[in-house]
Amino acid sequence: MDTQTSAQTGGRSGLERFFAPRSIAVIGASANPAKIGARPLAALKTNGYQGQIYPINPNYDTIGGLPCYPSAQAVPGPIDLAIVSLPAPLVPEALRDCAQKGVAYAVVFSAGFAEAGPEGAALQREIERIVAESTLQVLGPNTAGAVFHHTAMVASFASTFMSPPVHQGSGIAFITQSGAFGVYVYNLAQQLGLVFDYYINTGNEAGLEVADFLEYLADRSEVRAVALYLEQVRDGTRFRRAAERCFRRGIPVIAVKVGRSAEARRAALSHTGALTGAEDVYDAVFRQSGVVRVDGIMELLELLDLVVKNAMPRGRRTGILTSTGGGGAWMTDLCRQAGLEVPEFVGPTREALEAVLPQFAAASNPVDLTGQMYTQRDLFRRCVAILARDPAIDALVLLSGGDPETVGVGVPETVVEASQSSDKPLLVAWVGAPDWFYRKLGAAGVPAFR
């Protein structure tokens, strides 16, 4: 038994070695690329994982050029992380083997546990017993796994992780209780230019649960936001404590929580065996611990995008600039519905706006720049500068539209310049521009929405 490794992990809550393992064993490794057991080996290679990789399968001598071992205990060196891809009935024995070897962590892909009836539930209780009686910590079973791009730790079989992402370093961690749906969300984020640094699917949570990861992430310097997809929280007290720790450290936690409706609770039960609880309790816990609950995936991703772009407003008071009076009124309604304030401009701000705006444009909130916004290039930049100076305004919204190439010369550059000249976030809602426009603004760090 190799106790050195588990000692170095710092007990149950320290997940450093989980996300930065020096060695990974793949139990149920396969040379057949069609098998799930072949996927972690391939993924670790293509992602450029730098540690030791140990395929484990009694039927092979080598797999993909690597020596293959009959069991975890037969591996000559220490194992930080074991990936288990075996039929459910074989899993407890493999985990006992890992525990005896002193493996620190195991990720169990295998399904057929609590989500699959009484026989599976009994198998899951066996896993729980092993966890209780050893230092082995388990993610899963019934998990799509976990990924941390910084260390190329890819303990997953999902196709999307089989090659390294084009970008990373967003600082976003994503913990999801649904594996497949979590991957869909990860993929959608990637399409929108947002690569999550962490993907963690907790599956049936026989060992590690959401609160464990939230606790760990709260103390990581590279983490800028945590996204959650929740069906249920097992240990409410620990969850709240971890979420509060994130809040205090300025890490927004944004959650989609399933189970508002009785029908959805029924559906979750037959999915991961989760008994989703009383919604008012969840809402209260979220409110107390600063968790932002959203209903839509796009809403989740748009909020994360604001975090990445440092564009989270510090308060509710919003100044609206627009090229269309009608649209300005509509945006005012949307802001009010979202609980934001659209205060009238007063004092020096109003005077400064009046000095800059054409006579027919009112110096009120929203500021209607009219079509002059496009022809008089400096007008928008000057108005942004005036509002940026006003301590009674927390954030700026530009509502405009049309094809930026036909409406005026240098529109995207003007918007980017104006944004950079303000230390208050400028959020752009531009109706009906071509895709390049949103990408261009996004790449320059200006959040832009359709």
Place this chain on the structure above:
Amino acid sequence: MDTQTSAQTGGRSGLERFFAPRSIAVIGASANPAKIGARPLAALKTNGYQGQIYPINPNYDTIGGLPCYPSAQAVPGPIDLAIVSLPAPLVPEALRDCAQKGVAYAVVFSAGFAEAGPEGAALQREIERIVAESTLQVLGPNTAGAVFHHTAMVASFASTFMSPPVHQGSGIAFITQSGAFGVYVYNLAQQLGLVFDYYINTGNEAGLEVADFLEYLADRSEVRAVALYLEQVRDGTRFRRAAERCFRRGIPVIAVKVGRSAEARRAALSHTGALTGAEDVYDAVFRQSGVVRVDGIMELLELLDLVVKNAMPRGRRTGILTSTGGGGAWMTDLCRQAGLEVPEFVGPTREALEAVLPQFAAASNPVDLTGQMYTQRDLFRRCVAILARDPAIDALVLLSGGDPETVGVGVPETVVEASQSSDKPLLVAWVGAPDWFYRKLGAAGVPAFR
């Protein structure tokens, strides 16, 4: 005075000649392409308008090869529609000239009326007097104009109408009280593959107002839906009657109405001089007359897309199919929040599903097809066929995700085939597919959302 034309228009409500004019005069026509007065001439040509075009401007003999006249009365033939692009103070005289000539309709681009203070308001009252004392009907002033693609009637200066649209025939009419914002929405719709057949901006409504157009469109056979962008309704009784007529004829009327918040009402006042009224009154009128009120532009366009694709569900009872248990629970929540029902399957439907589904998938609503959906191609099609037969279900929703090319062979084809085999609408919510997937499903008439 040429009374023949106005007699043929059938009085105030018959707008046939407005949308299918045999002749159009452009008052304030210009040979300088930088001037607004040059735009309608160019647009009518590039859109292929087949009727007579009369430029009117005392300073030219010809414009763009067409003989130019000093006034409407100097034009030798009848004029169905006059487009007026003049400074505000010159507009009343030009309209009197039109009225004496017996012109049926005038579209007045010019701004500087009720929206611009007391002097402008006096000018607008002059227009109202001319309308009251003659058979001339006026759209505007302060309007971006009106367009009907079927007849290439382009009475607008907006860039987007300077060339003909790639598609038309959607059957969608769009009436907007904001010109620029209306154009933004038109452009966004076009990007999403939806070309509005009618664009109508009512501007300051000195003459024709929203209810006039709604009344007219209710009786047009090509109209399949009416989209509204409203700041205020002037004649509530007529509006309700026209909306009810649309409802009875199966034409959905979908409205974005600005002014829920006091701040937005203030903004609308300084925009088109509109006093937006009590919101509960609007909600009541909308409810009584079957108008669907939405808050978002994307929501508006998505509903219109369902109309065009014949995919409006006949009732609230929704069957959900999914490849992800977690996502299925989430979609169940979203359906319940939207006021839909997600009833449990019973009787023959349940039995048929049980016979088809793999053992580990529950035959409940949502139906979790698991990853089998991708590998067992027939599974999805068969489940759709079973639910299509169930009279207790009104619509089907598929929630899935991932890259359709990597998750399984022939995924888009399978979805399209299954949709076509059902006479209940199948709505697809697919998280994180590439753009081509949504376009492919959309082109096949299957509404697909991110």
